[in-house]
Amino acid sequence: MLSFGKENSVEDKLNWVGNWNPKNAISLMKYTISKGYKIDSYELGARVDSVQYAKDITRLRRIVNLLYPDSFRRPKVLGPGGFYGKEWFQSFLLNVAPGVVDGVTHHIYNLGAGIVAQAIKEHRGLGRLVEPIIVVAKTCHALLLMGFALLLHRLMGSKVLSIFHEGSPFLRAYAHCSKNGFGVTVLLINMSNSTTFNISLVDDMNLNPILETVPRRVQKTMREEYHLTPKDGNIQSDVVLLNGTPLQLTKSLDIPEMKPQLVDASSPIIAKPDSIIFIHTKGFKAPTCG
Template sequence: MGLKQLVLEFGFWVLFISSIFTNNLVVSSNVDKIQEVITRGNILVDGKNVIGTTDPNFVCATLDWWPHDQCDYGNCSWDQSSLLNLDLNNKILMNAVKAFSPLKLRLGGTLQDRLIYETELQQHCIPFIKNNSNLLGYNQGCLPLSRWDQLNTFFNKSGAVVMFGLNVLNGRFVMRNGSVVGSWNSTNAKSFIEYSLRKGYKIHGWELGNELTGTGTAIRIEADQYASDVISFHNIIQKVYKNEKVKPLILAPGGFFNPIWFKEFIHKTTSTNIDVVSHHIYNLGPGSDMNLAEKILNPSLFDHEVVNTFRGMRSVINNSAQVWVGEGGGIYRSGRNQVSNTFLFSFWYLDQLGLSSSYDTKTYCRQTLIGGNYGLLNTTTFKPNPDYYSALLWHRLMGNKVLSTNFSGSNKIRAYAHCSKQSQGGITLLLINMDKMNRVEAKLNAVNGSITCRHNGKMTNVREEYRLTAKNGNLQSQSVLLNGKELIVDDEDNIPPMEPVTVNAEQPITIAPLSILFAHIPYLCLRACS
């Protein structure tokens, strides 16, 4: 991870330094016809201590409300991906969600605070219509109950786990300076929640508001008022679900981290009124930035502002609630075409999953499943973009216990280790090589708790490797290779199988330049994973 302080905390820094072995060789690369450097390094994993835990279903994705005419920097990237008109009969979409078994879906986004719901009290229902003179650029839109029924049929068939973001601006007035005055009118939201319960719709969580916290947006609600809204919301949920043994989670505020604002918010809500404190991540900047590729491949950028956000959230929340990234898209204003929908973006995305889980983030919701230029699925064809396969491999391989991990030998390698979902006691490594020339050969060492173990009842001396590379070496390709074979849906729109290659344990772990490696290591059992 590059987080040396974690190594210090576990007291094996001296061992780490003494075990470094670096030896650079130069060979010729047949693909790129450039000089490729072989760097030898060391992966060190603490086998005794767990530094974080995630939800077993850590990976999450979002679905948004943006209409087809939402355009950013002259690029209109949303097409028919809105929750109001997304083709729910598309087989790739269904199979893409089913493959996770289950996939968490967070329904929301900017326009959720301009959305009302058709109920017996609200029968006039019109879609969003673009109007730049209106709040957030659109008139007030409406979700017809017939569409809500269709969505829940899809969720039920696909096995999705659903979080729904509610409108917290209803009944309020937004001042010219962006401050919000007036009380939240919860009547429409309460009727919608009651309808959902009567229909038997399984909502895992209800979230209140979107990006209305202290900084980062044009509209804001003060922390004490937001806390009061959450307490009122909690009382509504308790009343509506009073006869239910399992009640849905309460999530808020879904905004950008500001330590002063969040500290006051948490102090005044208390853990009895909120289950999940959600925040958003767009650390790479706007989609108009011409230097996004360089930023993504510069790991030093990830170790400052983003680390401070994850560390700050953990410190402020202090176990009083779960911490989720409710929306992580990296590049705000809909992402950037040929960047956030290509193999290049997996370097940022998988590092986000690794880094956030190291700071005890329980769930990470990627913006988006489909829609904009940062969808896991192509907005028009529905075919998976490279990040879809990255997310699916993480979901299948990385367990919920996070281990302290460090790599020596190159500062362009990001290294993470979790207890494995594939074997009891074993681990799964994630190695991300952001270097354009260095092929890394690494030895794996574990301290503080390595034990002899068996995989499927037998001793084993092989590991399973999943190597992700860009098609034709083009980082901005929307196709990805797994162990040299392109991943594509078949003629029946099924998600392809993702099979590993087996490698003898005595061989060093090798990761090519500008590639990603998941390695399931069943022969290394750690006490932290037993």
């Protein structure tokens, strides 16, 4: 992303004012060309008003066309790569000429109820202005991010707990007090693309959750599990599964209902390769969680 070449606004420290100065960006592009690096796309940061951004990204398009005369090897021009705002995007697309932008992008870190669905609706409505429109929620990585962000927001509270394991470094573990209701929520990320881990969640002497490979006896209860995995174990797949079911927007383009699977708390957690797992359990009485 190219975001330098602006002056900070006096009134609003989060935004920038004035025309974009592409001097540093041009130097960076020339350097990558001299090294023979293949660049897929350039994206211009968008902490400016929509009309100014349309002018700036038009300038970026001219620079890219000039430095990359071969249209078959020319990097795409993308933007704005910021948080989605209906009015801002509408104004931007109305002020940018056809052929300037190859794809429209936006972040989905600020996911709330229906934000991705609303973004897709708006992109479809404005699709005639920019072809093709890139909707990040249609890629596997973005769907993983969408599911991860929604479950993180829904399940994990602000209080962080101590958690550790003595297994593979490809297994990452995090624990928080549950956001709503009693109990603890554990997040497991299996970064291995070939190893499945069998994990037991137990209390240590200080009532903090730990992970181990040999199960201990725990209170007879059920826990909730949410497993996010790529279809057929292929991380490049455009389908993400939640507990074995494809995670897709509804016909009305709303966020789907994300139901857990109920599992006997005494059974091990099965972490498949390239998986993200949220576990909500009421079997741990961490004093800090109340």
